[in-house]
Amino acid sequence: MKLIGELRALLGESGVLTDPADTSAYTKDWKHTVEGSAACVVRPRTAEEVAGVVRLASAAHVSVIPQGGNTGLAAGAIPDPSGTQIVLTLSRMNAIRKLDPVGMTVEVEAGCIVQAVQDAARAAGRILPVAFAAEGSAQIGGIVSTNAGGSNVLRYGMTRQLVLGLEVVRADGTILNGLRHLRKDNAGYDWKQLYIGSEGTLGIVTAVVLRLMPQPKFVVTSLLSVADPRAALDLLKQMQDGIGDVITAFELISPYSISIVEKHFGLKCPVAGGGWMVLLEASASVPGLREGVDEALAKVLESGIATDGTVAESETQAAQIWALRERITEAELKEGKSVKHDVSVPIPSVPEFLREAEEKLRASIPGAKINAFGHLGDGNIHFNVVVPPVTDAKVVNRLVHDIVALHEGSISAEHGIGSYRVDELERYRSESELVLMKQIKNALDPGGILNPGKVNAGSKI
Ligand code: MLT
Ligand code: ZN
Numbered sequence: 356m357k358l359i360g361e362l363r364a365l366l367g368e369s370g371v372l373t374d375p376a377d378t379s380a381y382t383k384d385w386k387h388t389v390e391g392s393a394a395c396v397v398r399p400r401t402a403e404e405v406a407g408v409v410r411l412a413s414a415a416h417v418s419v420i421p422q423g424g425n426t427g428l429a430a431g432a433i434p435d436p437s438g439t440q441i442v443l444t445l446s447r448m449n450a451i452r453k454l455d456p457v458g459m460t461v462e463v464e465a466g467c468i469v470q471a472v473q474d475a476a477r478a479a480g481r482i483l484p485v486a487f488a489a490e491g492s493a494q495i496g497g498i499v500s501t502n503a504g505g506s507n508v509l510r511y512g513m514t515r516q517l518v519l520g521l522e523v524v525r526a527d528g529t530i531l532n533g534l535r536h537l538r539k540d541n542a543g544y545d546w547k548q549l550y551i552g553s554e555g556t557l558g559i560v561t562a563v564v565l566r567l568m569p570q571p572k573f574v575v576t577s578l579l580s581v582a583d584p585r586a587a588l589d590l591l592k593q594m595q596d597g598i599g600d601v602i603t604a605f606e607l608i609s610p611y612s613i614s615i616v617e618k619h620f621g622l623k624c625p626v627a628g629g630g631w632m633v634l635l636e637a638s639a640s641v642p643g644l645r646e647g648v649d650e651a652l653a654k655v656l657e658s659g660i661a662t663d664g665t666v667a668e669s670e671t672q673a674a675q676i677w678a679l680r681e682r683i684t685e686a687e688l689k690e691g692k693s694v695k696h697d698v699s700v701p702i703p704s705v706p707e708f709l710r711e712a713e714e715k716l717r718a719s720i721p722g723a724k725i726n727a728f729g730h731l732g733d734g735n736i737h738f739n740v741v742v743p744p745v746t747d748a749k750v751v752n753r754l755v756h757d758i759v760a761l762h763e764g765s766i767s768a769e770h771g772i773g774s775y776r777v778d779e780l781e782r783y784r785s786e787s788e789l790v791l792m793k794q795i796k797n798a799l800d801p802g803g804i805l806n807p808g809k810v811n812a813g814s815k816i
Contacts (some may be wrong), residue, residue: 402522423495459567469493510602519565590660607727711758766780
C-alpha cells in the first residue's frame with residue numbers, strides 16, 4: 356500500500372505498526388466485544404506529525420481513528436472490520452509541558468496518562484479533579500474527546516468544565532492552536548467546545564490546558580446503607596442541605612454490585628446488611644470537616660434515612676471503600692455477557708426510573724441480573740444488565756432507553772455514543788438536533804475521514 360510507505364517516510368519505521376501482533380491491542384475495545392482491523396497503527400510524536408498523517412490519509416481517502424488509552428466503554432476508538440482504516444494513537448505525545456500552581460493550570464500533550472497529570476498536580480499542592488476507575492491508563496486527549504465524567508462531577512463538573520485551552524488537528528490537516536491559560540476568554544466563538552466530547556469525529560485533540568483546583572487538606576470517606584434508592588435520594592437531599600458545599604462524591608451501589616465485587620475480588624463490604632449502599636465523600640481544607648460530616652451522619656442515622664454506616668479512619672480504609680465501587684465494572688465483566696447503559700435522568704426521577712426499568716427487565720428477560728450503580732449525585736446511573744448469552748443487546752437497550760426517554764433523560768450521560776449507541780442517538784434525539792449535528796460534521800470534516808461511523812453525525816443530511 357503506497358500510503359503505508361508515505362506514513363513510514365513521515366514517522367519513521369517505529370512510527371507505523373502493521374504486524375497484527377503489534378496492532379491487535381488497538382483494534383478491540385476494553386470489553387473485547389467489538390473487534391475491528393486496521394491497515395496500520397501510527398504513532399506520531401508531534402502535532403505536526405499528526406497533521407501530516409491526516410493530510411496523507413485525506414489525499415488517499417483513508418479514514419483515521421484517533422485513539423487514547425482505549426479505556427472507553429462505547430467502542431468509540433476502534434476501527435471497522437474492513438482493514439483499510441488507520442488507527443492514530445496519541446500515546447507517544449505524553450509530555451507535561453507546563454504546570455502553573457498560581458494560575459492553577461497545566462498544559463499537557465494528549466497522550467499523557469490521566470494519573471501522571473494527577474500526580475504532577477498533587478506534587479504542586481493542587482489537584483486535577485477527575486476520578487474514575489480507568490485513570491491509570493486513560494489519556495488526557497481521550498477524556499477531553501469524550502468529555503469524561505466520573506465520581507467527582509458533582510463537585511467539579513465534567514471534563515469540559517476543566518478545559519481552558521485546546522490544540523486540535525483539523526480534518527484538512529491544519530493545526531488549530533488555542534492553548535491559552537486563561538480563566539476568562541470571551542473573544543469570539545468558543546470553538547473548543549465543539550471538539551470536547553465529539554469523540555474524534557470533528558478533529559484530533561493533540562494538547563490541552565486544564566484547570567487545576569486547590570488540594571483539599573482533609574477528606575472524609577464513608578459508606579452508608581439505605582433501604583432503597585428512594586432513601587438514597589432522601590439521604591442526598593439531607594446531605595446537600597447539611598454539608599452540600601463539601602461533598603465531592605455521592606455514589607449509589609446496588610446489593611448485586613456489592614455481591615459481585617465481593618465474589619470476584621475477595622473484598623468485604625464493611626457495612627453489614629446486604630442492602631443498597633451510598634459512598635459519600637467530602638473534602639475541604641478548613642479544619643472541622645470530620646466533625647461536620649459526623650454531625651450530618653448522626654442525623655441521618657438517627658432519623659432512619661440511613662440504616663447503618665462507617666467512616667474510614669485511614670487512607671487504607673478509604674481505599675478499601677472506594678475499591679468496592681471502582682471494581683464493579685471489572686467484576687461485571689467476569690459475570691458473563693452484560694449490556695451496558697450509561698443513562699441520566701433528572702435527579703429526583705432516579706428511584707422511579709430504577710423501579711420501572713427493573714420491573715420491565717424482569718418481566719421481559721428471564722434470568723437478567725441488574726448491576727445498577729453510579730453517580731446518584733449527578734442523576735447518572737449505570738444500569739448494566741447481565742444477561743443469558745443468547746439475549747439480543749438491542750432489545751435490552753430499547754427497553755431501558757424507552758423508560759429513560761419517558762423521564763426526559765439521556766441515553767449517554769458520560770461514556771459517549773461511540774459505536775454502541777449510534778442507532779439509539781438517531782431514535783432519541785430530535786430531528787432538528789440531529790440535523791445540526793450532521794451540519795457541524797459536514798462543515799468540519801467534509802470528506803468524512805475522521806472516525807466515521809461513530810456518533811453517526813457523519814451521514815449526509
Ligand atoms: C463507572 O462509573 O464505574 C463506569 O463509568 C461504569 C460502567 O461500567 O458502566
Ligand atoms: Zn460512571
